[in-house]
Amino acid sequence: MVGESARALKLLSMAVGLVLLIACANVANLLLARSSARAKEIAIRSALGASMRRLVLQLMTESIALALTGAAVGTLLARWALAAMVKFYPSNLPRLQSVSIDLRVLLFTIGLAVISAVLFGLVPALRVSRPNLTEAMQTGRTSSGSQHNRFRSVLVVSQTALGLMLLIGAGLLIRSLYRLAHVDLGFNPEHVLTANFDLSQTRYNSDQQDRFYQELLRRLRTVPGVIAAGAAMPLPLSNDNWTISFERVDHPLPESEQPSAGFYITSPGSFEAMQIPLLRGRFFDDRDQRKVQQTIIINQAMADKFFPNEDPIGRHIKIGAGDGKGRPKEREVVGVVGNVRNILLTQSPRQAYYVPLPQMIWSPPSLVIRTAGDPLAVVEDVRKTLAGLDAEAPLFDVRSMDDLLALDIGEAKFQTLLLGAFAGIALLLTAVGLYGVMAYSVVQRTREIGIRMALGASRRDVLHMVLRRGATLAGAGLTAGIVGALCLTSLLEKMLFDTKPFDALTIAAVSGLLAAVALLASYLPARRATRVDPLVTLRYE
Numbered sequence: 001m002v003g004e005s006a007r008a009l010k011l012l013s014m015a016v017g018l019v020l021l022i023a024c025a026n027v028a029n030l031l032l033a034r035s036s037a038r039a040k041e042i043a044i045r046s047a048l049g050a051s052m053r054r055l056v057l058q059l060m061t062e063s064i065a066l067a068l069t070g071a072a073v074g075t076l077l078a079r080w081a082l083a084a085m086v087k088f089y090p091s092n093l094p095r096l097q098s099v100s101i102d103l104r105v106l107l108f109t110i111g112l113a114v115i116s117a118v119l120f121g122l123v124p125a126l127r128v129s130r131p132n133l134t135e136a137m138q139t140g141r142t143s144s145g146s147q148h149n150r151f152r153s154v155l156v157v158s159q160t161a162l163g164l165m166l167l168i169g170a171g172l173l174i175r176s177l178y179r180l181a182h183v184d185l186g187f188n189p190e191h192v193l194t195a196n197f198d199l200s201q202t203r204y205n206s207d208q209q210d211r212f213y214q215e216l217l218r219r220l221r222t223v224p225g226v227i228a229a230g231a232a233m234p235l236p237l238s239n240d241n242w243t244i245s246f247e248r249v250d251h252p253l254p255e256s257e258q259p260s261a262g263f264y265i266t267s268p269g270s271f272e273a274m275q276i277p278l279l280r281g282r283f284f285d286d287r288d289q290r291k292v293q294q295t296i297i298i299n300q301a302m303a304d305k306f307f308p309n310e311d312p313i314g315r316h317i318k319i320g321a322g323d324g325k326g327r328p329k330e331r332e333v334v335g336v337v338g339n340v341r342n343i344l345l346t347q348s349p350r351q352a353y354y355v356p357l358p359q360m361i362w363s364p365p366s367l368v369i370r371t372a373g374d375p376l377a378v379v380e381d382v383r384k385t386l387a388g389l390d391a392e393a394p395l396f397d398v399r400s401m402d403d404l405l406a407l408d409i410g411e412a413k414f415q416t417l418l419l420g421a422f423a424g425i426a427l428l429l430t431a432v433g434l435y436g437v438m439a440y441s442v443v444q445r446t447r448e449i450g451i452r453m454a455l456g457a458s459r460r461d462v463l464h465m466v467l468r469r470g471a472t473l474a475g476a477g478l479t480a481g482i483v484g485a486l487c488l489t490s491l492l493e494k495m496l497f498d499t500k501p502f503d504a505l506t507i508a509a510v511s512g513l514l515a516a517v518a519l520l521a522s523y524l525p526a527r528r529a530t531r532v533d534p535l536v537t538l539r540y541e
Contacts, residue, residue: 015422018162022429024120025155033440063121071113090410156437160477163430168485170423171506173416176499186340188275192401193375195367206361223381225372230270231365236342237408245320262352273370281313281335288356296331301339302351346497375400435521442529450534459530466529470522
């Protein structure tokens with residue numbers, strides 16, 4: 001059912017899972033900090049007879065209540081986010097109508113919230129439920145603080161690693177999307193209008209259709225603002241893929257061994273309208289009529305493959321397709337044009353050949369019209385011109401070539417947008433997590449900092465001490481994240497265009513961004529530590 005989208009769906013699902021893990025690590029950190037502050041309360045409850053099981057159940061109940069509240073708020077935000085996401089959903093991607101928040105999604109969200117609360121609330125609950133009663137009653141703290149600090153440090157390192165993995169994935173997709181958007185198409189899509197029309201098969205035979213097309217194109221070329229007009233089938237990037245066999249007349253082959261190439265029907269003027277470059281010979285023109293010498297134009301890839309070290313102009317080719325009135329005829333190569341990405345932007349240009357529309361009337365082709373300005377501005381004139389020849393011929397699928405290009409790049413852009421959003425959330429959560437750990441560490445070490453400053457430590461020394469700890473955590477997370485990203489970026493390989501999954505520049509840039517954010521998250525608590533007054537601190541202690 002999902003077809004070629006399976007890999008992208010798996011990747012996005014993994015991204016969701018990583019964001020959830022980062023969020024849960026943040027919550028676990030907050031619960032540890034909160035539980036340390038409640039050490040005296042827990043000690044009093046334990047002294048009054050509360051069992052370890054009772055204390056764990058109390059703390060787990062609080063965790064589940066927090067998780068369910070977060071799930072409820074998240075679901076409300078998801079409704080808004082879904083409405084915003086649909087606006088960016090490419091029109092050529094299927095199943096848009098089935099994207100909704102239904103009962104299954106709600107049950108899944110509730111279940112995930114409860115499971116997350118149990119998994120990431122259980123460790124803090126177990127650590128706090130066994131306090132040293134004497135120490136906790138006297139100081140309000142327990143000796144397990146160092147263990148809590150180590151556990152919180154592990155969580156921050158994990159957050160940083162997971163966040164970096166997401167950022168590297170998003171960075172690779174963004175780099176790939178940029179290259180995809182700037183790939184050489186082989187033609188110029190700007191200021192080009194495309195449209196389809198239909199003719200009654202009972203009212204027009206092949207000769208009548210030919211005369212109709214020629215007259216329609218002649219009139220369209222006189223429309224104000226139109227530079228060139230032609231007709232072609234199929235259009236580049238229209239997802240139509242025609243491949244037909246052929247053979248060189250001077251090198252005949254058995255039918256089973258005949259090569260094949262992309263097959264396209266074009267009218268005079270279509271190459272000019274698309275601005276496909278002519279490399280040798282000529283374009284189709286008024287000489288290429290129905291009952292004259294059959295002609296053909298090939299692209300450079302076909303010339304290189306099947307006419308190496310020789311000039312293909314004047315050579316004869318017989319293709320495996322006729323006009324419906326007898327066997328295929330020999331065709332003379334009259335031109336060689338540049339390569340065009342006809343099927344997908346990500347697919348290299350293939351060998352292809354073009355036959356003139358008057359010599360092969362199959363069905364109404366698509367119109368290709370180059371304009372001096374906005375191509376949509378001439379739509380009404382095109383519609384009137386068509387109606388002037390046949391009032392019953394409908395004009396449909398009217399769009400600019402840029403729109404067709406946007407459809408082709410839409411899926412890659414949508415995937416990049418989603419993964420980029422997940423990476424942005426991960427970056428924010430990672431920064432918040434590191435800031436929380438560093439801020440709590442400063443609070444815990446207030447007495448130590450006061451003593452250091454009383455013994456002569458400068459504010460700069462204190463600043464470096466706090467920043468050094470933040471840099472150590474961030475560095476460990478970045479190292480683990482790069483290793484994890486190198487293991488997972490292979491999943492991205494088939495989704496990338498002209499970008500290696502181990503792109504050093506992207507990895508370095510993203511790591512630098514996360515390091516800068518981590519440094520900023522550590523700097524704010526460090527600045528607060530430098531403002532500690534040693535006299536006030538020691539007197540309070």
